[in-house]
Amino acid sequence: MKQRLDRDAIAKRAAKELKDGDYVNLGLGIPNLCALHAVEGVIFHTENGAMGYGPLVRADELEKADFHYHDAIGRFWIPAPGMSCFDVLTSFVMIRSGRMTVILGALQVSQKGDIANWSTGAHGGTIGGAMDLAFGSKRVIVTMDHNTKEGKPRIVRECTYPLTRKECVDLVVTDLAVIEVTPEGLLLKEVAPGWTAEEVQELTEPRLIIAPDLKEIEL
């Protein structure tokens, strides 16, 4: 079995897209790992009301945890100089402002850049803030598994799961590839080490445009 990228590697690659001075929101799952790999000067936002917070409290330093300072899923962080705290109304105005970059997880992404990430439709799901983030970000980066556990494509012609938003994804980083969403279609720019464009195409539903300068993902 050829090696796919693990979660940490996907996060590392996605984090390379973040620049000094970017205001960034990280979704649940793999996106959260991006904080560990981002360059200095990236400013992190948490939906529940803080910007520019410090490092996460590790499990072995629990005494540092202050319950007033945690992220959207309850993880504690250390306040940092320059941090601001605000209410959720303000937080979501920031999210809708077009001033932020978001890294989101996805269940499916379509060839036009639609994203479905809140429900498989089988039973209810939780909407949360993903629709706001998908609408309001100046750049939407998705991290996701290229396939389901059964090997079916998650990059599809049309999403079959309930949509989060249409035509909003800019870049997709999977365990096999880096794909840019363009007006002409999905552009395959990078493949996981040892994988060919053809092999990645086999596991992807829509026809991919192969970049002339296609290369391997470098971490």
Place this chain on the structure above:
Amino acid sequence: MRNKVFSSFDEAVADIPDGACIGMDSWAIAATPQNLIAALKRKGVKDLTIVTHCFIPMIFSEDKATMPSVLLPQMKKLITPVVGIAHLGGPAFVEEYVERGLEVEQTTIGTMSSRLYAGAARLGGIYNPVGVGTIMEEGKEKRVIDGKDYILEKPIRLDYAFISAHKADKLGNLVYKGVFRGDGPVMAMAADFTIAEVDELLEVGEIDAEHVITAGIFVDRIVEIPEDGLATARKLKEMIYELHSIEPARKLMFG
């Protein structure tokens, strides 16, 4: 100025009737107005509409921490962006209540804040670009404005808001701490009647005018949380340590 300070949570909620629409923050257990929720449960009023951020199952016993979901048997309607989380079995825990008639209105976090603001500002509605092309369109009018699609969302007005704040002065001016602000400020403004539970009650003049987040005009009753109350520093710290000792919670929180 009538006295806003109450010494008992039960007295503070005493005149809330059946059928009331109540907003309360709940983003993380710690930011939740737990004492007021517990008092509302004791009071036993029915047919409530609850507007809250995070509607998840009770994780702790009620003597340790309480959450909006403790009110399920008293509820007629729920408005929320978060019904359950995957790690706790998703929305399944409300299903038996839905079958018995509980109405669940799902929304996005930003939409709920905007609708509360619209209620506070007495707007008739808002044209929302978030949710276009998704389940959020269902049953709602749409409009094209300057070439872009919008969904007409109704404002949310609250009969009551339960606010958890860090400090209050006796005039009801509130300050918050860290991420505990949440939906508190907008809910206090969207409500006809606001009740705040606070860590510390201060004298008039002890809060700098520049630091007031919720002005006292929006606050009707204030109760200081006693030492043996819920959501005290001690209880919250105990909760953190307990969550840390449960493997799946530790992975989620420190992973």
